[in-house]
Amino acid sequence: MTTAPYALARYRDGDAVRVGLVAGDRIRPLDASVLGGGLNVFLADPDWDRIAAFADAPGEWRPITDVTLTAPVEPRQVLQTGANYREHVIELVAAGLTQNTDRTPDEARAFAADMMDERARSGEPYFFIGLTACVVGDDVPLVLPAYSEVHDWELELAVVIGREAFRVSREDALDHVAGYTIVNDVTTRDLVFRKDMKEIGTDWYRAKNAPGFLPTGPLLVPAHFVDPADTPVRLELNGQVMQDASTSDLLFDVPALVSAASQTHPLLPGDLLLTGSPAGNGQHWKRFLRDGDVMTGTIGALGTQVVRCVAEDAE
Numbered sequence: 001m002t003t004a005p006y007a008l009a010r011y012r013d014g015d016a017v018r019v020g021l022v023a024g025d026r027i028r029p030l031d032a033s034v035l036g037g038g039l040n041v042f043l044a045d046p047d048w049d050r051i052a053a054f055a056d057a058p059g060e061w062r063p064i065t066d067v068t069l070t071a072p073v074e075p076r077q078v079l080q081t082g083a084n085y086r087e088h089v090i091e092l093v094a095a096g097l098t099q100n101t102d103r104t105p106d107e108a109r110a111f112a113a114d115m116m117d118e119r120a121r122s123g124e125p126y127f128f129i130g131l132t133a134c135v136v137g138d139d140v141p142l143v144l145p146a147y148s149e150v151h152d153w154e155l156e157l158a159v160v161i162g163r164e165a166f167r168v169s170r171e172d173a174l175d176h177v178a179g180y181t182i183v184n185d186v187t188t189r190d191l192v193f194r195k196d197m198k199e200i201g202t203d204w205y206r207a208k209n210a211p212g213f214l215p216t217g218p219l220l221v222p223a224h225f226v227d228p229a230d231t232p233v234r235l236e237l238n239g240q241v242m243q244d245a246s247t248s249d250l251l252f253d254v255p256a257l258v259s260a261a262s263q264t265h266p267l268l269p270g271d272l273l274l275t276g277s278p279a280g281n282g283q284h285w286k287r288f289l290r291d292g293d294v295m296t297g298t299i300g301a302l303g304t305q306v307v308r309c310v311a312e313d314a315e
Contacts, residue, residue, distance in 0.1 A: 001064060002303040004225035006055040009218060011067040022190035022288045023055040023221060027064045032083040038110065039074060043178040044269035048222050063155050070137030072181055073160055077271040079261050080185060084276025086116050091279055116251060125252045125260045138305050142186065144289055145210050146312040151289040154185040155235040155243050155297040157228065159254055160220055162272065166266035172256035180226045182297055182305045183274055186213040189283055212266050215307045228254040231300035232280055238294055242253040242285060245278030246285040
């Protein structure tokens, strides 16, 4: 599941959902008294040493294959970051330049690279918000709405906020990160831009907030087990590698993102802050999600997420 010594998860227990401690291939429940009142209460001031002690103690351990994992977090807010992988954005900008100018591909790429380097030096991250209702575990099939045939994948490292962050500095930002998880930020491409009033620009509500469009987890890995500055991000579609990058290519790293996002509104314990997706989504490959597709996303110590796609009319 994960290369980390332990992680948190949430799993179904009858009609209830419980928080569990994962160590190796086992899981055990953590009740509210251990967590100090609940998952988000714990994340507000996480005592990982106390949780680590349970990883080596006897108790109600079960094979993790015996339980159904669901989303490992209960965020009150979801913030998404756009255009944040240098190589990805260079490809997009260069493609547009070669189509609309006299620049050669090499000239267009060099121009785009200079633009991105300047943006990293003097620009700001680009955020938009998602619905928390879209956060689901990979135990839930991804239903592809019938109103489009261009649903796309975007595998992302997601920050799980710990202590509340409001107008924090870049230097203090990581003190407000409890851990990390995997999110696939699914997007319906033909709904991104409004056709009836182009001046409005992007329509992220319709493009990114269909039911289940934020598959999350299956694990919440403590921050001290993850290097957000250099973690591999890899997505396979039906066994074929589509995305293969590292967070070292981020234009704005995790401290910069947490700091910038916190300047507008407080980030609360358990909230998700997505960091952007690298090159290799369906728009690049001209291949979008279909009924029966299986996406397998792996991000460093966070383990692997498996999302199964089903057409809306096939349910």
